[in-house]
Amino acid sequence: MKNNKDPILSLHNITKSFGSVVANDSIYFDLYPQEIQVLLGENGAGKSTLMKILYGMYQADQGEILINQQKVVIQDPNDALRLGIGMVHQHFMLVPVMTVTENLMLGDEKTKGNAFGKLSKLDRETVRQEIIALGNKYGLQVNPDAVVEDLSVGEAQRVEILKVLYKGADILILDEPTAVLTPQETSELFEIMRSLIKQGKSIIFITHKLKEVLAVADRIAVLRNGKVVGHTTPAESSIEELALLMVGREVLLTATKGQSHPGKVVLNIKDLSIKSKSEVMVVKNFSLQLRAGEIYGIAGVQGNGQSELIEAITGLMQPHSGHIIILNKDVTHSSPRQITLVGTAHVPEDRQKHGLVLGFSVATNLVLQTYYLPPFSNGWVIYPEKVEENADEKIDEFDIRTPSRDALVSNLSGGNQQKVIIARELSRPINLLIINQPTRGLDVGSIEYIHKRIIEARDKGVAVLLVSAELDEILSLSDRIGVMYAGELVAEMDAKGANREQLGLYMTGSKKEKMLKENINQ
Amino acid sequence: MTSILLVSLMSLAIIKAAPLIYGALCGLMSERSGVVNIGIEGMMLTGAFMAFMGSALFSKWTGGVFNPNVSLVVGLLVGIISAALVAGLHAILSIHYKIDQVISGTVINLLAVGLTNYVANAYIDPTHLSGVGVFPVWKIPLLSKIPILGPIFFEHQPMIYLMFALVLFLQYAIFNTPWGLRLRSVGEYPQAADSVGINVIKTRYLNVILGGALAGLGGAIMVLESVGRFQKLMTSGRGFIALAVMIFGRWSPIGAFGAAILFGFSEALGVRLQFGDINHLYALVVVAALAVILTSIVWGINRLRNRSTKGKSPFLIGGIFTLGLTILYLANQVEFPKVSVPIEFLGLLPYVLTIIVLTGLVKRAVGPAAVGKPYEKQ
């Protein structure tokens, strides 16, 4: 049905370089009316760049854009919006302190009369009504008066989509909207997308999750190294084929690992309670024993206390009560550096905020934990040649794709930023690895690599505490699994007996293991 | 204190607060758009200096053909425009060249002090250039007849009324117009503003420069409505207090107004104390009590506004409030010994109050999220 129509959007021969990096290399791309086309590709393949060109945030070096067979020039987002193109960005583009209504008005404000130009009175009430009407039409209910910073990630995502619709877009670009959504929120999003299609919209959808691709796509375009390397449809394809097309080699989609051999207790958490900044108890009486050579996966819907738990263990946050003991040393009130020095490695949830110094080079970021120790320093000065040597080694060993060791880490793609952190944390002698959302936003190739590294660490006798919102990740990596709900450990089980459905029940709080306490304190 | 005294103190408080309010409005326009402005002091000094030069030279060159008020208005415009130009320099340095905004502001302050001192030494002093007086007081008909409020609010010189109008207008405009919405978005999350087609750079330039014009008014008012001539370093730190006023007022014009009135009041009190008809010790104790009461009130408001368990406990707030009232009551019962505190010490009062209030209250104030960060299109 789609093929007998003309494309609503065509990109012809689009090329875009950043310095020596060719992000888009003569790309041809068609979008047909009322289809969901998935744009698939490795980290750094050039997906976001292509979409930003379409949305007027970047200018292509060459090539042209056609809307309904008409050549158009898109200089800035205003042009794009006028042409009916709207984009939901990889990172939220909402002003946190403003209400939903204000965020939707921004840039194209409705006013009561227009006598004073930009100083006329904002017509919030009309926009409120419009938001409610629009929400009902597309099944996107949001409270127009809510302040954005109070919204959950899923709600904020809905606001982003509503914003694009409110601005009158017919072509919607969704750049990795599901990277931060819970499975529940993701399926809601898909419902919304299907209803949008029925009502005449067309969608370009970017994701790294291959299951989602098969679930929602009408057609699939695959990008690699800035080039389109293939088109396919879910019917003609499978997860394995998509991975192959994307990465250009076979990818192991589930990690393979041998039997675990748990040793002595490395991390012992006793009755830990944590209060959030707003004085709410977010972790309650949490106890856990983690042994050398095992991977303990903490499953749970985001926001059930996992982040705070990790911050407390790594010394970034002070717990309210309870004890954290690493290798018989009580580190409950120790500083992050002291905790690092007992052999703890931390791969944080927010890699850009807590994992890297974005304005520093790759080489410097690789020694953030060790710069003050030999061989990098004698305590007074840093030896740059040692730092550089180390960087070259790690870039090679961990296959970090970067223009050079001196490139700013902010210019690397998300996957490669994550590899910098992993390389830094795993190349020290460690006993405990704490790793939170290790593969968020990463492509299948990078995921495979990082999983392999985590399992290697375990086999060397490191105790691994893994937090992930991805059930698949938890199930394929963990030896034991605990589920957090509302700040409590509501279940603990051997990974062998675990399955998605059962975990899902615990995660949503509909089931709770009564005997848990005794199990742990045996 | 008798009510006559209080009325005259309040009226004086408004006059003393006016330059601070103008300065704070400058700061908040700039910071709301995402540009730190510690150059308010320099902009005010420039405004004061140029307002004087403008009015004095205009009057001299035209040889007194015009009414002195015309010269004053000319001076006012010159002051506004010059300060706006200085703000333009700050904008270029910090927005275009992405220089650290604190350093750029410091440069502005040093530059203003150097230049105005130089011209004052080299030209004003030797030529005995004299001012053309000050704007007359306009009593607003009818309104000034209202008991108590009339003399406090409606017996002022014109730039005070202008200040009232600007506070109300900006309060409205920042929160209720497209211009204000864009201004705030650019200071909070410029990427988001950019993604809906708002020109971040232009918005920042515009508002930093408009802010400069307001600082110019703040400097000009000291010359044109108070002293009548330029004195070296005459802003004497008011630009920095204005910054504190802006923070204390949580980056809102009405808030800044309230905060500035507090500082104005203590400054007025300092002035009043020098007349010698109030017992100094008594006054100090009363001010301390007022500060304590005010602190507890603001805590209370914060708590109510959050509608949650956040903030200080009600017992603490109540306790401190009662403590303040008790001190106030006792102060009126006790006969204070007659000691006379040195005038210099009384001059400290506004600053001491600043410190007390700032440490007590401002911890929780958060400014615009993107303030101080130059905008880079990725």
Ligand SMILES: Nc1ncnc2c1ncn2[C@@H]1O[C@H](COP(=O)(O)OP(=O)(O)OP(=O)(O)O)[C@@H](O)[C@H]1O
């Ligand atoms: N502003 C920029 N300056 C320099 N290089 C850039 C810039 N933006 C992107 N790049 C580079 O262009 C390439 C494509 O980046 P892009 O963000 O389009 O990738 P992507 O496919 O969206 O990846 P991801 O899945 O990680 O989001 C990368 O090599 C990246 O480092």
Ligand SMILES: [Mg+2]
């Ligand atoms: Mg991307």
